[in-house]
Amino acid sequence: MTSPIRTERRDNVLVVISDNPPVNALGQAVRAGLKDAIEKALSDEAVEAVVIRCDGRTFFAGADITEFGKPPVGPNLPETLDAMEASDKPVVAAIHGTALGGGCEVALACHYRVAVPSAKLGLPEVKLGLIPGAAGTQRLPRLVGAEAALPLVVGGNPISAKKAQGIGLVDEIVGEDSLEADAIAFAKSKIGQPVPRASEGTANEDGVRDPDLFDRFRASQARKIRGFDAPNAAIEAVKAAGTMSYAEGVKKERELFTELMSGTQSAAMRHYFFAERAANKIDDVPRDTPLIPIRKVGVIGAGTMGGGISMNFLSAGIPVTILEMNQDALDRGTGTMRKNYENTAKKGRMTADQVEQAMGLLTPTLSYDELADCDLVIEAVYESIDVKKEVFGKLDKVVKQGAILASNTSYLDMNEIAAATQRPGYVLGMHFFSPANIMKLLEVVRGEKTRDDVLATVMKLSKTIGKVAAVSGVCPGFIGNRMLSKRQEQANALIMEGANYWEVDEVLLDFGFPMGPFQMGDLAGIDIGWHRDPSKVATVREALCAVGRFGQKAGKGYYDYDEARQRTPSNEVKQIIADFAAKEGKEHREISKDEIRERLLYPMVNEGAKILEEGMAQRASDIDVVWINGYGWPLYTGGPMFWAQTIGLDTVVEGLGKHGLPVSNYLRERAADSGKFD
Ligand code: T1G
DSSP states (O other): OOOSEEEEEETTEEEEEEOOTTTTOBOHHHHHHHHHHHHHHHHOTTOOEEEEEESTTOSOOSBOGGGTTSOOOSSOHHHHHHHHHTOSSOEEEEEOSEEETHHHHHHHHSSEEEEOTTOEEEOGGGGGTOOOSSSHHHHHHHHHOHHHHHIIIIIOOOEEHHHHHHHTSOSEEOOTTOHHHHHHHHHHHHTTSOOOOGGGSOOOHHHHHOTTHHHHHHHHTHHHHTTOSHHHHHHHHHHHHHHSOHHHHHHHHHHHHHHHHTSHHHHHHHHHHHHHHHHTOOTTSOTTOOOOOOOOEEEEOOSHHHHHHHHHHHHTTOOEEEEOSSHHHHHHHHHHHHHHHHHHHHTTSSOHHHHHHHHHTEEEESOGGGGTTOSEEEEOOOSOHHHHHHHHHHHHHHSOTTOEEEEOOSSSOHHHHHTTSSOGGGEEEEEEOSSTTTOOEEEEEOOTTOOHHHHHHHHHHHHHTTOEEEEEOSSTTTTHHHHHHHHHHHHHHHHHTTOOHHHHHHHHHHHTOSSOHHHHHHHHOTTTTOOOOTTOOOSHHHHHHHTTOOBGGGTBSSEEEOTTOOEEEOHHHHHHHHHHHHHTTOOOOOOOHHHHHHHHHHHHHHHHHHHHHTTSBSOHHHHHHHHHHHSOOOGGGTOHHHHHHHHOHHHHHHHHHHTTOOOOHHHHHHHHTTSOOO
16 A cells, blocks of 8 residues: 655655645554655755645644554654654654644654644644643643643644744744745755754743743633543643653653543543534435535524524625514614624624624515525524414515525424425424524434435535534424433422432532533523413422522522622522422432432433434434533533443443333343444
């Protein structure tokens, strides 16, 4: 098999080129080819400098993640890079695309780095539950210092070539279309000079001057890294660069890396990496299905959801015509969108021009006729099947043939909505999650009659607007809300049986969720959908509303809130619950946190198994993608289905039985068979 690495001579410069699509991952063949090429360069007198570059869309984008968890095959990357750095001939990394992870470490082991303006560099290993494993945590702080290294290694987000040049990671920004030529010229200019080796630098001089730097940084990241192992390991590794010799620091990095690689968090986060990409593929729709061009989008409803949905398209440069029933509602909606953009600009995440650009693509209207030439119309009106069927009937008459009609419904029957039109093949669900311009999840609900090209178009469009999409079949609550309802059922039952509602929240917080069900209720508003009659009290929720406990907005819901919205459990609520339980003849008892966790989470796994058995989700990993992106399931456990496999499906089956909860045949069968869903 030909090596993905080739070399080409340009006078006295040897250009080492990798051609390993799709992202020049540093798999075994690439590492072996790199090693051979470097040995060739070092032994050839005629070669006085080396340039390393990649064909295709990007410089090396990291180690080959598909090799992880398998027996290592040499040569290993650290040794290959050490041999390269030891060269006395200047070695220049010529960077385009995204030099990530091991790719960035290749660049760090080169003596110099040049990059095109559009290039990005980063160390995203923490997003895989790892830290850099080829001396990146030791070379980078020697090149750029601790303050600049920490966000890169601990946050894992890439930076632009310009920013990289600013911190000393990139030596020169070269022409966007003349990378190789400029890199060769740069290499030639360094011939005869002593080569700078990052490993020989002094690390963290800023960290020595400011010893609290590391603790301050850790504190600043506390909320984001809560529960994750890798970020703390990353901080330790960067710190080691300033307190140990290079060799000892590399050893420390290796210890931390190996421990993380063998842990459940990295397995879970590597699972998620591939799960997110798999979710965008539809098994029974050919990848080359022709797509419908989406040049103009219509949105019905300028409320919270309609406005948020519209922003996704405007931010992606796609014009939106937004329709409301009256001018006041329209003005309120467009005003809120502008305010949201301006808030983003205030945080420095957008420029004022970009705000005007986005708002300039928005056309408010009161007339359905203005939607006639839209390629896609998304309805985000009141969650009533009759209202939606009426809206779709109107759209069907007004909007051009071949346009897609989508509903943002969160649980209604898409087949019934599609039947209200003459074009059921062009109808599907696009279930956004509030706030729609922020939450990444998009549940794409495939109707019985939804055409392949319509589905493929919306899946591709989801990536364009920065969403993570998963396909759901038509069932109440689709994937996410259907499983959420099982958790909510148990949460309500548990507090009637004696569990304190704040304990239920704490169990999910400790598990890694951003908040528990009762906190969520207070945040969203207990009074949503309340009949407003304080004399009619049939549930705990109605009892709370009857005494004005509407949630955070009222300063009290399940919890009491102070001005800073800090919550305190309420004795009044505890009594209301106790009275309800007594009325229902429920005996209160001590309930352990283990029982609370099992009764909240295991029924969700069981419902996920039913969703798979009914074909409402393509694969178990899609369910993980839904829960991680739509409901805050902790990424470091891989999602409900991966987590269940990690603790053992038989453990889940046994736990459900112990609590007298139903076990689906499919779950029982999977537990008895391979212990895996997919
Ligand atoms: N290994 C294997 N396959 C990879 C890969 C990788 N590193 N990166 C991408 N792919 C596959 C991906 O699964 C998909 O496959 C296709 O390439 C296109 O990817 C030693 C230990 C580079 C920004 O974490 O961030 O280095 O679905 O759909 O949107 O210290 O891919 O087509 O079959 O994402 O244009 C560190 C991960 C590894 C980078 C391109 N590196 N990749 O995004 O395309 S650990 C990373 C990305 C490491 C060292 C450590 C993105 C991208 P398929 P895509 P994209």
